Amino acid sequence: MPNDPLAGRGLRAPERSRMLVATEDGIFLRPGAALAERRGNGFVAAEPREINSRIGALFGPGAIYLPVASAVEIACVHLRAGNRDAAQRALDRLALPPVSPNGARLLRAIAKRQGLATPVFAETTKQAGTIWTEDDVESFAALDDRLASRTRVLEKIFNPGLGWDPAKHPRWPEGQSDGGEFRPADGSGSGSSIRPAAAILPQPLLGKPPKIPKRTPPSEIAKNNLRKELARWLANAALLLLDPPAAAVISALHAAVEGTAWAAHYVKAYLDPPKTLAELQAAVQNPRAGYEIHHIVEQTPARIADFSESQIEDPSNLALVPTLKHWELTGWFMRRNKDYGNVSPRSYLVGRDWETRTRIGLDGLRAVGVLKK
Amino acid sequence: MKRAQLKKMTVDELVERFAEVGVAQGDAIDNNENAKFNRLYEQMEQVDHELRARGREARLALMRLYDYPNMQVKLAAATYTLGVDPVSARQMIQAIADSKWAPQALEAGMRIINLDNGTFVPD
Numbered sequence: 001m002p003n004d005p006l007a008g009r010g011l012r013a014p015e016r017s018r019m020l021v022a023t024e025d026g027i028f029l030r031p032g033a034a035l036a037e038r039r040g041n042g043f044v045a046a047e048p049r050e051i052n053s054r055i056g057a058l059f060g061p062g063a064i065y066l067p068v069a070s071a072v073e074i075a076c077v078h079l080r081a082g083n084r085d086a087a088q089r090a091l092d093r094l095a096l097p098p099v100s101p102n103g104a105r106l107l108r109a110i111a112k113r114q115g116l117a118t119p120v121f122a123e124t125t126k127q128a129g130t131i132w133t134e135d136d137v138e139s140f141a142a143l144d145d146r147l148a149s150r151t152r153v154l155e156k157i158f159n160p161g162l163g164w165d166p167a168k169h170p171r172w173p174e175g176q177s178d179g180g181e182f183r184p185a186d187g188s189g190s191g192s193s194i195r196p197a198a199a200i201l202p203q204p205l206l207g208k209p210p211k212i213p214k215r216t217p218p219s220e221i222a223k224n225n226l227r228k229e230l231a232r233w234l235a236n237a238a239l240l241l242l243d244p245p246a247a248a249v250i251s252a253l254h255a256a257v258e259g260t261a262w263a264a265h266y267v268k269a270y271l272d273p274p275k276t277l278a279e280l281q282a283a284v285q286n287p288r289a290g291y292e293i294h295h296i297v298e299q300t301p302a303r304i305a306d307f308s309e310s311q312i313e314d315p316s317n318l319a320l321v322p323t324l325k326h327w328e329l330t331g332w333f334m335r336r337n338k339d340y341g342n343v344s345p346r347s348y349l350v351g352r353d354w355e356t357r358t359r360i361g362l363d364g365l366r367a368v369g370v371l372k373k
Numbered sequence: 374m375k376r377a378q379l380k381k382m383t384v385d386e387l388v389e390r391f392a393e394v395g396v397a398q399g400d401a402i403d404n405n406e407n408a409k410f411n412r413l414y415e416q417m418e419q420v421d422h423e424l425r426a427r428g429r430e431a432r433l434a435l436m437r438l439y440d441y442p443n444m445q446v447k448l449a450a451a452t453y454t455l456g457v458d459p460v461s462a463r464q465m466i467q468a469i470a471d472s473k474w475a476p477q478a479l480e481a482g483m484r485i486i487n488l489d490n491g492t493f494v495p496d
Contacts, residue, residue, distance in 0.1 A: 067471065093471075232403070232475060239473050327405065328476065334407040336414040338452050338495075339487040344411070367483045369475065 022087035032151035043076040058103035098122035109141035231270035265290030269322035274372040283320035296361035399445030444477040455495035
């Protein structure tokens with residue numbers, strides 16, 4: 001099984017030595033690489049390429065799909081506001097995987113070169129990609145010599161005295177199919193809370209970008225299908241750290257969508273970030289292309305249940321939502337859902353009061369990413 | 374697939390069937406085929422029912438789908454294992470929510486909220 005970003009998610013912060021710390025001077029990756037640094041009154045994040053390079057070296061190539069750059073940005077916001085604890089919490093939520101074998105060798109080599117204590121951290125025994133030679137490790141470790149003074153200052157922060165206890169986190173023996181991976185402490189055959197799992201966002205999930213036809217699609221159905229496909233692809237593409245050629249494809253697709261009268265408004269609206277309820281309700285006064293007015297308590301079921309017209313059409317029950325999201329919301333109401341006792345939200349609401357309908361209606365808006373959580 | 378056929382399957386085959394249904398569910402969501410999704414939902418329930426009949430270890434076998442390269446399958450596997458390994462399952466659901474991958478991340482986020490507020494109580 002490859003080394004992957006979600007491995008080790010079960011490690012709670014107090015049980016592991018931190019790999020990322022927020023200080024008043026910036027955000028640092030063990031042993032001392034700056035992922036963001038103070039510049040005057042602000043904090044500037046390192047280039048994504050630099051961040052990926054550092055993360056990949058320590059945690060394996062799959063780890064670059066973790067939203068590290070986003071977490072660093074969020075932590076910077078907290079640091080700018082003077083809230084170091086919140087910044088650290090943002091970094092801890094990232095739940096980095098155990099260190100890869102290459103990364104472990106690198107950390108030990110750096111510690112040896114710089115006279116630091118032997119570092120303690122969670123480690124896997126399987127390496128995805130190339131296994132470095134001893135010369136590789138030494139030459140990479142030498143690159144960090146220039147950081148020695150900072151590394152010494154950070155050493156205590158990275159080792160708060162609650163080190164990794166291998167006895168609490170036993171592994172399957174070498175030679176087994178799962179050799180080297182974590183196993184449950186109780187020795188049972190499955191159910192480990194630190195079970196390795198696949199990269200959460202491998203690039204192949206995205207698939208090829210949709211093609212925009214030279215001619216306007218002939219029917220509304222064809223247009224709608226392509227609008228949805230374009231919108232969803234662009235939304236998901238924005239989540240992946242893509243190499244420059246792929247990023248260029250995304251930019252070109254954005255530009256092509258902008259040039260279509262039949263898709264631009266819909267796609268642009270779909271990519272809106274979530275808003276507050278007050279914003280969605282106020283926007284009803286300003287309807288525009290790409291958006292539709294949505295009834296938070298669904299109107300047809302509400303009429304069937306004899307709720308009054310004034311209640312159904314009250315401004316508090318209306319929200320302006322992107323058209324494509326509106327369709328997704330309709331689907332959400334219709335699909336069976338574990339959260340509502342294995343029935344669809346629409347079925348769940350039969351016979352329920354207005355307040356419950358409003359609450360579930362707001363759940364729906366959150367479930368399609370229109371309303372802020 | 375009929376229940377009798379599920380009864381003849383090994384745990385590995387049931388896990389494979391679960392993944393197959395999950396992939397189809399994801400496609401149904403993408404294509405707005407809600408009636409089809411609901412039929413597939415019932416099929417997944419039947420696989421779960423059969424796994425439950427074989428005990429905790431059989432249910433835990435769904436955890437191997439946490440590695441599956443399809444977000445709908447990952448989310449379904451995590452949801453259906455909440456009752457037997459709540460810590461790992463919740464972590465997987467949280468990871469899916471954090472990924473922001475639409476539409477599963479949004480559903481995962483709601484699942485966490487509904488777990489916390491007691492709307493959804495896994496068994």
